[in-house]
Amino acid sequence: MENPAQILGNTAGGVIGFSWLMIALPLVGAAILLIGGRRTNKWGHLLGVAMSLGAFVVAVLALVQLLGLDPEQRRQAVHLYEFIPGMVDMGLLVDQLSISFALLITGVGSLIHIYSIGYMSHDPERRRFFAYLNLFVAAMLLLVLADNYVGLFIGWEGVGLASYLLIGFWYFKPSAAVAAKKAFIVNRVGDFGLLVGMFVMWTTFGTLSFAGLGDATIEQNGTVTAIGLLLLLGACGKSAQLPLQSWLLDAMEGPTPVSALIHAATMVTAGVYLVVRSGAFFFPLGSTAALVAGIVGTATLLAGAIIGCAKDDIKKGLAGSTMSQIGYMMLGAAFGPVGYAFAIGHLITHGFFKADMFLGAGSVMHAMNDEVDMRKYGGLFSKMKVTAITFIIGYLAIIGFPLLSGYFTKDGIIETAIEHNPVMGWLAVAGAGLTGFYMSRMIFMTFFGKARWDKDAHPHESPAVMTVPLIILSIGAIGLGAFLVLGGRLYQWLAPAVGGARDFVPAFHPFSVPGLSTLALVAVGVVIAWFKYGKAEVPVTAPRGSFLTTFARRDLYGDALNESLFMRPGQWLTRLAVFFDNRGIDGLVNGLAATIGGSSGRLRRVQTGFARTYALSILFGAALLTGALLLVGNL
């Protein structure tokens, strides 16, 4: 079994040779913090930050080294060791795609680490929190850096575990415990797809490494489509795409930095990474798998947006928007290299502005002693300027305000979509409009209008350790989009990794019909929001609202559906099975024993104790023998 390094014909040296440090450092951090236990309480958080930053440094150095290489040579394999002899060689693949993710994860991750120092300062178990965060970073890096599907899967489940632990960080809250369990189980449904996908892959192509598959000639056929769809199922689980979206909103039970890092910036985008990484199975454009990916994306971006429109819980609102934005990415990822570029681009920018807003929301909650109901906010702008401004920057970025990050990446996706599949494209445009509405709604309800606080609320700006990350993130939210998209920089950077023509600049014309209509729709959304929530008075208790509102508030009845389709039948099935096992199978066994015992009890009555009965039995026996002998004799 030749390892990827051999296939790629290069073995990484230099910093990249040590890129496993990216995973090792935070992993060690986690281990120390978990094993060290209370002893490390004092400095635990600092260690966590240090490890995360260390990983970031390694990532940056690796990037530098890559940039120094000729573009075609930028796929660097790092062979670690034989994992499953003959099947899996554990190794890392440092290429344009993975390094971009690595930077996002370690960069944003570190910022969030720092932010958490402040945010969790009052929590007695802050050390455990940082341990989990480090664990997550390590697993996420393994996910994106692994050079084969098994390694990816290990990271994949690792982040699932980390997310489980962090959602349930406040395990003593039943709601948190339940949410964590739900997240894990729903993800497992996706993992099932990923697993089976791997079975098929291995059976068909005899390899599970990206490089190996890169070599393999993969032409469209039933099997490949099947693989594509199975991987897509996995992606849906991780990225909270329909129909596996239901866990994400509950996941907001976790501390806010978690929501920012895992359920906005990084983990939930793993699905997109998987689709892009497995691009081969989604070719050619419009192939079943790709089509389904597009549909899923579109559906989710609308669903997320609709949900976002009705949530009063600021975090759930953001969660809805996250769903929606990932929907955009998934949509983009359905359209080949160009789409990939924009998808990844949007993924990165989204990482920044969504993290920015989540942390902002966190800062707000911090100020409003953990109140999450936006109806109890209002007029906070004056109280916490930094938070507000950074938040608003993120807001402008997400609605695609011209020249801010989201503007470039999202429009890119929309245009690509319209180019290949108008229906999806225009639905995406509509989604953009909705985005405009619900995000504005959030802004107005939170920062403007009259203060609707509880009596004991004394809003105040958060400490620097929390605001500085906000500022840095917001800078990213401003500039990153232009940097990545203009001149097709990101596209050309990724092209070798995801297979696209390098000397091609993806079209980007803001003044086309789609571009303008997008802007227009967004504007409309903003205006409506202004009238409903900016100008008008916001009631402290939510009005019953129309059917549509309830529909949105109930997460489009996703949970209700799951409950009636899976949970209840499942419970019945379980009860049935247990009953069958106890009464049926075991009953049979015990029944048999009882029968023998019973017959023994009856039979021994034959032993009457009367000598004459015995004599009779002897006589009878004699007759029997005689008869038998005569019978056999004459057979």
Add this chain to the structure above:
Amino acid sequence: MNTIPAPTIEYGTLAPLLLIFGMAVIGVLVEAFAPRYLRRSIHLPLTLVGLIGAFALVVWQVAKTGVPTSAVAMGAVAVDGPALFIWGVIIVLAFVSVLLINDEDHFVASAAAVPGSSDEEEAEREGFAHTEIYPLVLFAVGGMMLFPASNDLLVMFVALEVMSLPLYLMCGLARRRRLLSQEASLKYFLLGAFSSAFFLYGTALIYGYAGSVELAKISTALATGALLDPLLLVGLALLGVGLMFKIGAAPFQAWKPDVYQGAPTPITALMASGVLVAAVGAVLRVFWVALGNMDWDWRPVMWGVAALTMLVGAVLAITQTEIKRMLAYSSIAHAGFLLIGVMATYDSADGNSKSLSAILFYLLVYGFTTVGAFAVVTMVRDAGGEAGHLSRWAGLGKRSPLLAGTFAFFLLAFAGIPLTSGFFGKYAVFAAALGSGNETGDSLGGWMAGIVVVGVIASAIAAFFYVRVIVLMFFSEPAADGPTVVAPSFSLQFVIGVAMAVTVIAGVFPQPILDIARDAASGLFIR
């Protein structure tokens, strides 16, 4: 006028037998002339010496003069390999049984005295004892030895009676629970007599068919004569009744539980071990030497009997609450297993000697385990004698772990768990059965596999009640007023020790015993 030729008797070959009977007769004389207070102290050494001497003679005969190749005493007695092996086994079993008998006053002071009457009290006060038991035992042992060795049906009948009559008596001599004991004695006697009448009538019919009662002559008659003569078949059936009764095969097993329960435990031990060994030996001889030529006819029938016996024994034992009754049923089940061995004969000399040695091995190990088990039973006492009811055994494992452990080990041996002698016994028999079933041309063929499966099921059921007793002894709480465990006398320790040793050794390293059994069986029965 012609003179009657004097019969030739090979005294050397018959020496063990004659010694036993001689000692028995001397014993009677002792009863007649020795003063009461001396009798016991004379009887015991006399008996033991007699047994030891007989054993020595058997060994000497095998070692020195070798196994005779023809019947002795004018063809009346066949002292061949199997017979000698069985003799050895019986003598040793008798020896330990005698120790058991002598161990402690199991026996009534004066059988004539009515239970609970003043006579009885007086007799007990005077310390009377029925020392006749010792000669009686010797007579019975002599019968046991003659039974499987007798080479014609008449001798066999006589041996049967010589073996049984003393036992009938001894069954009635229990010191405690005398009503039960006497009842057992009565039942055993009546039924025994009844069945021996069948045996005799069967003999008569076969005599009518063959014109002789010598096994060899019968065999030749079968080889030539008509095999469907009802005279023969009916005779065979009635003969079978007599023999099956003695080994307690269903449907002739009814007497066993009652008698085993009622009789004094040492006598039960003697019956359960010695009599069974002797009877199986006789069965083997009759069915192989005399009836070997019509195995196609009797083996299917025996198939049925064996299956029925195993199942009846195992199933009925499950719900027994009296330890001795339970052991009785277990011995019924084991009789069934032995019958599998008996029918595991397709007439290839090799196959026969295999199954024959299997049975011999089985008899030996089973005999010892049985004696051991009953010896343990004698130790667990209540106010009214032995604590027979199983519930009284609850929690014995905690009160006297050693005793309970020993008993548990014997039970596991009965159940045939590996690393106990019982396992190899069972294995040998099953193997012989499947082996003979595999012989090309065997009329039963697959049916042998069938009987083995039945055997498996039976032993699975049987395992249940053995295990149940273990559970009772170890896993359940001891009763408040539990039975007392008497401190074993030296001889009792010896008995249990010997039984234990055989059960363990034969379970871990059976090879030597198997060798002896194989050598004994190699010559097969002389015809």
Add this chain to the structure above:
Amino acid sequence: MTSLWLPLLIAVPVVGAVVVGVAPKSAAKWLTLATSLVVLALTLVMAFQFKPGGERFQFVFEADWIPAFGVKFGLGVDGIALVLIGLTAVLTPIVIAASWHDADAPHAKYSVKTYFALMLALLAMMVGVFAATDIFLFYVFFEAMLIPMYFMIGSYGGAQRSYAAIKFLLYSLFGGLLMLVAVIGLYVVTTSWVGGDGQPLFANGTFMFPDIIEALKTQTIDSGTAKWLFAGFFIAFAIKAPLVPFHTWLPDAAAQAPAGAAVLLVGVLDKVGTYGMLRFCLELFPEASKWATPLVIVLSVVGIIYGAIVAIGQTDMKRLIAYTSISHFGFIAMGVFAMSQTAQEGATLYMVNHGFATGMLFLAAGFLIARRGSPYIADYGGVQKVAPLLAGAFFIAGLAGLSLPGLSSFVSEFMVMIGTYSSTAFGSGALAVAAIVSALAVILAAVYILWMVQRTLHGPTAESVSGMKDLSKRELWVVAPLLALIIGFGFFPKPLLDIIRPAVTDTLVNVKVDNPAVAEKGAGE
């Protein structure tokens, strides 16, 4: 060449048991622990001397035992047996340390010495059963093994112990008796074999597995007979393993047994079943095995899903764990009968990993139960607050139980499933479906483990557990090695696989399935 390693490995615990029996009460525990550690040390040394890809059976020892039956005292290990002996040797000291006080209160009336002597006796037999190359000897250990376990359950177990003990014993005995018949049958068949020179191959029969396998290359067992014999062996093993529908004894036994005994029962004893399938059913009766495969695969898949579903519905921790094991045994059996290199390697690896994972789970559960005095999940809640270490151990063990990637059980489960999916032994398709269905267990596993975790560790702390102590030093020593093994082999299974691989290849060669690895080997030779 005969090596004394294996006899030594068996003798040491036997002697140890005797010594413990006679030694003063106070010393019993330490003596037991010491003995088991010696065994562990010996095993490790042996494992390092083992040459993967060398002779198939190494450390061979042969001595006549019962010539009359052609029974030899034949010992020897190939890769498969070796790793299982390793499992035994590793688990035993841990279990001993874990059940340090199991024999004390509340069963004070029972003898502590007996308990530990029994444990050593069990150790000897467990080593023996894996090391036996003589089928008869294997059977003897197979059956004799029951007795110590029977007493451990019956005398030191929970409230229903005697019921559980009887059930356990009778079930196994019945299976064992069927196997006995098959063993005899095999003996009869082998005696009838005639070699090229017209002489019978085994004049007075043999039970030596290697010889019989060797002979099978020229000899054949009539297919009808072979099926019967296969059935005899298989049912015995299926009861032992246990596969649905022969499984109902396990939950009772495991739930009633003291935690330590339960670990040995589920972790090692039951492995004898799957080991037997792989070693004896397949190699002795290749054709019959293939004939039976569809049924077996169906049974195992049903077992996988059914066991998981029933597990979800349990209210008693130990029963729940037992049912998860039933599900896992389904995986192992599936891997064995998928007849592909990967699947069988996975299955063998699974036997080991399952021992560690379930062992740790049982022990952690045992610690919980020992503290709270109730096996019922409903009696717990919020344990993590009061006993974080214990909770952590329980949780990680749980994760291993749901075979989380990065923990050892994942590798084996993955290999079993992917090996089954890609197996070409029976034409693709059918087995692929089996693999896919079994993969559903991935979801169910998450449900039963996490739900148990949630109800026991999470949520508000029930005041019934509020006073609960965290792990003691001793208990940490119990948990730590298991944890290390689970994570270590989770990321680095190669050492085990390197040992296992050649053995599996040999097996498949004898089973005569077309298999790339076998082809390689053939080319290699």
Add this chain to the structure above:
Amino acid sequence: MTTEYLVLSAILFVIGAVGVLIRRNAIVVFMCVELMLNACNLAFVTFARQWGNLDGQIIAFFVMVVAAAEVVIGLAIIVTIFRTRRSASVDDANLLKY
């Protein structure tokens, strides 16, 4: 010519057997057994006549002796029972059962 004797002996045997089954008094039962033995004797003698050899007749003597011995034992037992229970009924003695 000998057949009648055989038939007679068979009849005697059956009578004896039936007697054992239907009579309660131990003594009578025992006498029935003796009757069966004598039926055997008749058969033996008859066959001896048929085959023209002495074996059967000799056997008959043996049987008589054995029967006599049996009587001794039998009566002893029955008498003891009678003394204890004041009844010689076979059916009264059924403490041992099941």
